Structures are given as C-alpha cells and as structure tokens.
Amino acid sequence: MTKTSSRPLRSRTRQVRAGLNRTGFSETSEALFMTSGYVYGSAEEAEASFDGTLDRMVYSRFKNPTVATFEERLAAVEGAAACRATASGMAAVHAALLCQLKAGDRVVAPRALFGSCTWIINDLLPRFGVRPTFVDGTDLDQWRAALAEPAAAVFLETPSNPTLDIVDLPAVADLTHRAGGRLEVDNVFATPCLQSPLELGADVVVYSATKHIDGQGRCLGGAVLGSAEFIADVLSPYLRHTGPALSPFNAWLLLKGLETLDLRVERHSANALKIARFLESRPEISRVLYPGLDSHPQHDLACRQMKGGFGGIVAFTLAGGKTAAYGLLNGLEVIDISNNLGDAKSLACHPWTTTHQRLAPEDKLAQGIGEGLIRLSVGLEDACDLVDDLRLALESGANGSKMDG
Numbered sequence: 001m002t003k004t005s006s007r008p009l010r011s012r013t014r015q016v017r018a019g020l021n022r023t024g025f026s027e028t029s030e031a032l033f034m035t036s037g038y039v040y041g042s043a044e045e046a047e048a049s050f051d052g053t054l055d056r057m058v059y060s061r062f063k064n065p066t067v068a069t070f071e072e073r074l075a076a077v078e079g080a081a082a083c084r085a086t087a088s089g090m091a092a093v094h095a096a097l098l099c100q101l102k103a104g105d106r107v108v109a110p111r112a113l114f115g116s117c118t119w120i121i122n123d124l125l126p127r128f129g130v131r132p133t134f135v136d137g138t139d140l141d142q143w144r145a146a147l148a149e150p151a152a153a154v155f156l157e158t159p160s161n162p163t164l165d166i167v168d169l170p171a172v173a174d175l176t177h178r179a180g181g182r183l184e185v186d187n188v189f190a191t192p193c194l195q196s197p198l199e200l201g202a203d204v205v206v207y208s209a210t211k212h213i214d215g216q217g218r219c220l221g222g223a224v225l226g227s228a229e230f231i232a233d234v235l236s237p238y239l240r241h242t243g244p245a246l247s248p249f250n251a252w253l254l255l256k257g258l259e260t261l262d263l264r265v266e267r268h269s270a271n272a273l274k275i276a277r278f279l280e281s282r283p284e285i286s287r288v289l290y291p292g293l294d295s296h297p298q299h300d301l302a303c304r305q306m307k308g309g310f311g312g313i314v315a316f317t318l319a320g321g322k323t324a325a326y327g328l329l330n331g332l333e334v335i336d337i338s339n340n341l342g343d344a345k346s347l348a349c350h351p352w353t354t355t356h357q358r359l360a361p362e363d364k365l366a367q368g369i370g371e372g373l374i375r376l377s378v379g380l381e382d383a384c385d386l387v388d389d390l391r392l393a394l395e396s397g398a399n400g401s402k403m404d405g
C-alpha cells in the first residue's frame with residue numbers, strides 16, 4: 001500500500017515521503033527492521049544472492065530496509081543520485097576520504113575545520129602517504145596556489161565550525177576539477193535545506209546526521225551523498241568491508257527527523273538571526289559572526305550560495321575574554337552548556353577549552369578562535385526567551401553560577 005506519484009515531488013514533500021516502502025501490514029509510519037541477517041528459501045537462492053544475480057537483502061552491514069529508506073529519503077532531499085548512511089558523521093568523513101585515496105595523493109583543505117576532520121587530514125592520512133595542504137578557506141588566491149598542482153581531493157566545510165567562514169563553492173569546485181580531484185563538502189552547518197553543494201559543483205556531500213537531521217539530541221549518524229558511480233563503485237565496497245554501518249534504530253529516528261527538517265531549520269535560522277542582531281547591539285560583545293548579518297565579511301557570498309536562511313549557529317566574542325565568556329555561560333538559565341549542535345535545545349560552548357582544546361594556541365588564533373569566543377547553537381525555543389536569557393547573563397557578568405538540572 002505505497003502510493004507512487006506520477007508527478008515529480010518538491011523537496012518538502014520528499015522529506016516526508018521519499019523512500020517509503022510499506023510492508024504487508026500497510027502501516028502509516030515507516031517500519032523498523034531490527035535485524036542483522038536475512039533468510040533464504042533455498043540454497044540456490046542464497047547462492048544467487050551472493051553471486052549478484054539476485055538483488056536482495058543479505059546482511060545488515062551491507063544493506064538494511066530501514067537504513068535504505070533513510071538513504072533514499074536523504075538522497076531525494078539533497079537531490080543526489082545516491083546516498084549511504086554511516087554510524088556517525090566522522091565515519092562518513094573518514095569513509096568519504098579513505099575510500100578513494102592512496103599513497104602519493106594530495107588532499108587540500110581549509111584550516112577552519114571540525115577538530116576531528118583536521119585530525120584525519122593532518123594526522124591520519126600522512127601515515128598512509130597522503131600529503132595534506134592547508135589554506136585559508138576564504139582566500140581564493142591560496143586555493144589557486146594549492147590547486148596549481150594535482151590533488152586527489154578537496155575537503156571543506158562552509159559555513160565552517162565555529163567561525164562561520166564561507167568558502168566560494170563554485171570557484172573551489174572549478175579549481176578542484178582542474179587539479180583532477182573530487183570536491184567533498186561537509187554541509188552540516190547549512191543542512192540540505194539551505195545549501196545544495198552538488199548544484200554548486202561539488203562531487204560529494206557528507207553529513208553528521210547527529211546534528212540537524214536528528215535535531216533532537218537522540219542519536220549519532222552520518223551520510224555520504226554523490227553520483228551513482230561514486231557511491232556504488234568507490235564508497236560502497238569500502239563500507240561493506242570496513243563496517244561503519246548505521247543501526248536500523250538510529251536510521252528510523254533520523255528518518256522521522258527528516259520529516260520535520262525544513263520546519264526546524266526555518267525556525268533555527270529565524271531565531272539565530274534575531275539573536276545575532278541582539279548580540280550585535282551589546283557593548284560587552286566585540287564581534288558577532290553570523291552569515292546573515294551585513295557585517296559578516298562574506299555576507300554577499302553567503303547570499304549567493306545559501307538559500308532561504310543562514311542556519312542556526314552564531315559565534316561571538318566577549319570583549320572581556322575567557323573570564324567574561326565563562327561568566328556568560330555560567331549565567332545562562334535556559335541555554336545549556338554543551339558541545340553538541342543542531343539540537344531543538346539551544347546549546348552554547350567555549351571552543352577554546354572544549355571542541356578545539358587540543359589545537360595549539362597559535363593554530364586556534366589562526367582559525368579565528370579567541371579565548372573570548374562562544375559558539376551558540378540556537379534551538380527551537382521562543383526567541384524572546386533566548387534573548388532574555390542572554391541579556392540577563394550578560395548583565396549578571398562574571399559572577400553567575402549555574403545549578404545542575
């Protein structure tokens with residue numbers, strides 16, 4: 001009892017319906033198949049399933065119906081030919097790079113990256129003879145210089161974590177292709193609702209589905225999207241044999257997350273813009289970074305390559321440095337202190353001492369991460385309550401203390 005539309009459906013409809021494949025019980029909501037294996041009616045059927053003459057489920061490390069529904073729905077939302085889900089965002093980043101690289105290759109990336117992505121490119125890949133080159137992602141001259149020689153892959157985030165740098169996707173895609181490589185974009189901050197890297201020239205998109213796709217702080221997950229050939233011939237064998245498979249239960253949660261993604265991202269973005277404007281008006285704050293503000297150094301570029309909003313993450317610097325940043329965090333009564341992001345609940349953290357703690361001070365400063373910087377993941381609460389919370393915490397200064405609970 002699964003209807004099929006004769007008309008092409010729009011993205012918001014695909015978020016709710018793509019991939020739906022009802023069982024004989026005609027359930028409304030997607031079925032959850034918590035199974036690791038599958039049975040065969042005969043030895044001949046088992047043989048045909050393994051030699052590829054029969055296309056069916058064999059083992060959940062390779063394929064599972066609930067995971068496949070999530071993959072099909074996310075691919076439809078992204079406008080990608082194919083998608084594979086993984087157990088976490090880092091499993092997606094790791095697999096998307098390792099599945100295609102070999103000793104002697106070069107990878108180019110901006111310095112402003114999620115900490116674990118930097119570790120993979122800077123610490124892990126060189127052990128296997130892959131050479132990294134880092135650039136300032138906002139400086140096209142540095143991209144041109146780095147991509148004047150061959151490169152197998154470019155990996156980048158835009159907007160970046162936590163300083164919300166914007167990378168010019170069409171320009172970097174063009175340079176990457178001239179260097180003979182694939183452009184892989186970590187689209188976590190923008191979500192599929194606000195930016196379509198594949199339409200802008202990227203070859204591969206990766207997500208931490210833990211963030212906005214779940215969006216309710218319940219589970220980890222990740223995804224890699226790209227052309228049918230890349231996913232089937234390059235990525236899938238790597239996933240099949242290395243095994244970073246997504247749990248069917250988590251796939252089911254993420255599937256239900258996709259149904260409300262667009263609504264949530266719209267509210268995250270609207271709340272974030274209100275908060276960014278409020279923070280800009282405060283004397284305690286020396287700088288607010290949000291791509292939707294006119295004051296963002298790449299606001300025009302963000303307007304060109306993002307659509308319908310600028311996301312839910314705001315970064316800002318307290319003029320009073322770390323003491324003032326801690327005073328603000330400890331003075332908050334609604335917004336929680338947490339390093340997660342993209343949640344329904346507003347979450348704030350101090351990147352210098354948490355998410356980016358392991359970087360050397362000069363590397364943090366080179367990425368624009370100062371001791372007074374706060375990253376705020378704006379949630380779905382009433383924006384007035386969030387503004388009040390920030391105002392009162394700023395006014396209470398460095399002496400606030402937060403009780404548990």
Ligand SMILES: *Cc1c(COP(=O)(O)O)cnc(C)c1O
Binds near residue numbers: 209
């Ligand atoms: C969180 C995050 C990741 C890693 O995702 P996990 O699901 O935590 O493994 C990768 N990139 C960005 C930009 C992130 O915010």
